[in-house]
Each structure stands twice: as C-alpha cells, then as structure tokens.
Amino acid sequence: MVKTVLILPYLSPSLFLARATEFTPRTEAAENATIVNGFILLGLGAGPALQKLIFVLFSVAYIATVLGNFMVIFVICQDFRLQSPMYFFLVNLAVLEILYTTTVIPFTLRMLLAKNKKISFAGCFTQMFIFISLGGSECVLLGTMAYDRYVAICHPLRYVTIMKLSVCYCLAMICWSTGFLNSLVHTVLTVMLPFCHDRRIKHYFCEIPCILKLSCKDTKLNEMLIFFMGGSMTVGSLILTLVSYACIVVAVLKIPSITGRHKTFSTCASHLVVVSIFFGTVIFIYILPNSQSFSDQNQVISVVYSVLTPLFNPIIYSLRNQEFQRALVRALQI
Template identity: 50%
Template sequence: MSTWNSTSVPGFILMGLTDSAQVQLVLSVLFLLIYLVTLLGNVGMILIIHLDTQLHTPMYFFLIQLSFLDLSYSSVITPKTLQNLLTSIKSISFLGCFTQMFFFILLGGTECFLLSSMAYDRYVAICTPLHYPVIMSKRLCCTLLTGSYMICFIESTVIAICISRLHFCKSNVIQHFFCDISPILALSCIDTFEVELLIFICAGSNLVLSLVTIPRSYMSILCTILKINSTSGKKKAFSTCASHLLGVTIFYSTMIFTYLKPKTSYSLGKDQVASVFYTIVIPMLNPLIYSLRNKEVKNAVVRIMQKSKGCRQFISQWC
C-alpha cells in the first residue's frame, strides 16, 4: 500500500456531514443562523460586561474570557463547514488542516481550565465571601487564565506535530466535517498507539483536573448553602451557580463521550452529532445560558440602554 508522509500529503478532503444536496442546504441555513447568534451573543456579552462598571468583578472577567473562547472556537470550525456545505470546495490544505486542529485543541482545552476557574470563583464567593476580594485578586485571575493558555498551547502544539508526522494511507479523505483527531488517525498506515496514548494522557489529565476541581468546589458550595437559614438566601446562592453548572454539564458530557475512548470504538454517526453539538451549538448556548439566567446581566443591559437614551437626549438638546 502506498503511503504519504507528513511532507508529501497534498491535502485532505472533508466529506462533511451528508451527501444529500437538500440536507446540505438545510444544514447550511441552520449553521449560518447558529453562527450569527453565536457572534451576536458572545460579542454582546463582552460589550455589556466591558461597558458596565458594576460587572467588573472576577466572575465576569472569566465570563468575558469564556465568550472570547466560544467566539474563537466557533470561528475555527463553522466558516469552513459552511463553505463545504454551500460550495463544491471540500478540500483543505495540509497546513490548514493541522492549524485548525491546533486551535481546536488549544481553545477546547483552555475552556476546560476556565470552567474550573469559574467554579473556584463561585466557591470562594459563597463559602468565604468576606475574603473574596483578597483571594480572587486581579493577579490570581490573570495567573489562572495565563496558565490555562500556556498549558494548552504546549499540549496542542505537541499533539498537532505528532499527528502531522504520521504516514497516511492512499486515501486522504477525512470522514468528518473538520480536522478532528480520530478521523485523521484513522487514515494512518502505521500504529498510532503512542499518539493515542499521548492524546489520552493530555485530554484525560485536563478532564480529571477539571472534574476534581469542579465537583469539589460545588460540594463545598452545597454544604454552605444548606447551612443558610433563609429560603431567599438559599435561592440566591443557588441561582449564582445554576448557569455555570448547566454550562459545565453540557460541555463535559459531549467532550467525555467523544475523546475519552479508544479509536476502535469510534462511530462516525454518533461522533459527528456530538461534534456538531460542542463545536457549533455550545458556543451559541453559553451566552444565552449566562445572560438569560443572570439578573445582573439583565440589569446591566437596562442601565446601558438608559445611559444610551440619556446621551441621545442630551445630544438632541444641544444640536
């Protein structure tokens, strides 16, 4: 069987989600709408938090970063997917494919650590509220964010380089709609056990660290909330955590289903559905989850609109 090494592969063909022209049209319209909502939702969240000084707290610092990650995450995958659905151009260059993979791993891994940081922030806010401003200092928040990016940058670089150096079989057709890890490993003619082990260790360590931090934080939060005497106090405490818990549950359930398993259990149909969910749908859901269920964000929107209205009235009086 003839092979290509990492320097001779001309590029890849992304087969996409379906061969049906009608289904492709429906999916292209749906994905375009989802992408527009994702852009508007995440950019809107960033602007609202930036413009309203009352939201300049550690919790909303992390929320801005989450919106930026979701915006970037979706933009790495969705535009190319829309191009494949709307045109006959389904090819992607070797460099373009592994660049997409690099940013996909980088942004996804960073979001794992960011969700853990947000859980720790809620733990400090509810369990030690008097020490919250001291513990969750600007320096600590920036350190957590920078550390997350640095760790995931190293991991994504190593994984992308290791996979790109594999020898691939005669076929360069990727049975997926983006350059995901499992479909590309399936094209390799050589044993990929070492690469799979590396991926499993990196992904597993990220998930284990996150899934230890998050449940531990929320166990402490739950114990603290149960000690609150007033019903209104309990309700308020629960409401500050509900959005984050919902976002964590959706994100981690799809990631664990897709990546913490061997290549032999790879299922094209199930993995594509899960991939659509966490690459295209979840980046749209996060700003909706954190805004619609958050009274502070709603109040901030009202304040910004009132300020805008006041500015327009002031300008109209003087013009």
C-alpha cells in the same frame, strides 16, 4: 535518411503520452494522488436538501453565538459595576467561544455549499491546532470559574484577598497557555505521521481522532498522549468544577432564606448542565476508546460541543444573571 523518417514518429511527445496513459491504472491510488497535498472532508454525510437545512441552522447558530458573546464583552467592559473576577473570567470565556466557533463553522458552511471538499495539509492542521488549543483552554477556564464561585460563596470575607487582580490574570494565563501547550504536542506528533492511503476525513472539520485513523503508521503513542494529557486536563477540570459546586451546595444548605437557596441552586444547576454537556461530549470523543470509525453519532456529539455549547454559554452564564441584566438595560439606554 529512410531510417530517420521511420524512427521520428515513435519519438513524438503525443505518442509518448498516449503510450504512457495506456499503462496508468485507474485505481483508488491514482484518485488519491490528486489529493496528495491535502485531505477530503466528507462533511455530515447528509443529502443535498438536508445540507441546505444544516447550512441555515449552522449560520443562525454562528451569528447568534458571535453576537451574544460580543454583547457580553461589550456590556462587561463598559459597566464599571461589573469589574469583578467573575465577569473578568466571563469575558475570557466569551472571547474563547467566538474564536472556538469561528475556527470551525465558517469553513464548514463553505464546505456545505462547495463541490470541492478539499482542505490542504496546512489548513487542516492549523484548524486542528487552534480547535484543540481553545477547547483545552475552555476546559481549564470552566474549572477556574467554578473555583471563583466557590470562593465567593463559601469564603465571602476573604474573596477580595484571594481573587485579587494579579491572581485573576495569572489564572487566565494558565488557562490559555495550558490549552496551547496541550494542542502543540498533539499537533506536532500528528503532523509527523505518514498518510499513505485514504485521505477522506469522515467528519465536517479536522478533528484529531479522525485524522489518526488515516495514518498507515501505528498511532498508539498519539492515542496514549490524548488519553493521559487530554484526560488529565479535562477530567481534572471536571473534578475541580464538581468539587467546587458540591462545596457551594453544602454552604447554600446552611442559608436560612428559602428564596436565597432557590436562587443559588437555580444558578448552580444551569451552570452544571452546560458544564456536564461540554465535558461529557469531550470525554466521549477524545478519551473513551473508539473501536469503530467515526459514525454519524460521533459527528452529532461533535456538533454539541463545537456549535451548541458556545451558543448556550452566554445565555446561561450572563443573561440569567440579574446583575448582568440590569447592566444590559443600562447599556441599551445609552
């Protein structure tokens, strides 16, 4: 009976837990265990005051982007005069931009205000898949829109025959499915990677180059696929765009009217500026080799193509178009 009294205190749960915690080291590994089911987004690395300013700027940009692109969709869909291939592709671009920014900005706004920067594995990889899918689709769509303008200006008599409705639907499906399949490959291969150590993403959203840096496994296969698959799609669309506009410039130089030349050159120049910014930043982030971890410079570049380009596209492609401006006035007078 005496032995029982002496042994029981050592078997009490409270003493067992206290003894166990004595041998639990408070290391970085223990801290990482608290986020074993997700990642930590470090954001833009700004101070509290600057984060509030970024919150305001991102909020304004997001609202303007959504309203601007919804306006483009509404005006084109309700005006029968704008039922042409060019405006059909503009509607697709506007839908892409709304989804593209909605994938990133609302979550980023929440992260700017929240103390808990955690994102689950499912949430992170879902965001990454949708973002890459829409970005790839936009690359192909911009090349398709440039080709459409080439046919309209260089082959006006054959335009209706070449760009008939069935062809437009087929090209749109190719744009969306290409981005989807490209993203599916990258996402599946990234999900299969083990993440053993640091789970802190030095970015404000789940972008694939940042996630690959957290894996304790060799990611050369992933990087090669990004280079070859993403590179062929992005660079191929860029080449198609540049060749199309080069042919347009050659055709415009043959126009005797100086006013007609100036109008066409102005339109092409504005399109090329937006296209160059979008493709240039995407190529810099995803295709060019990166020897260092993501820096503040890389994050700023990501802001350009994930926030600013969707904001400027409706202005450049639609609001500077006189035909669209007249349609907008008619819509406002209803």
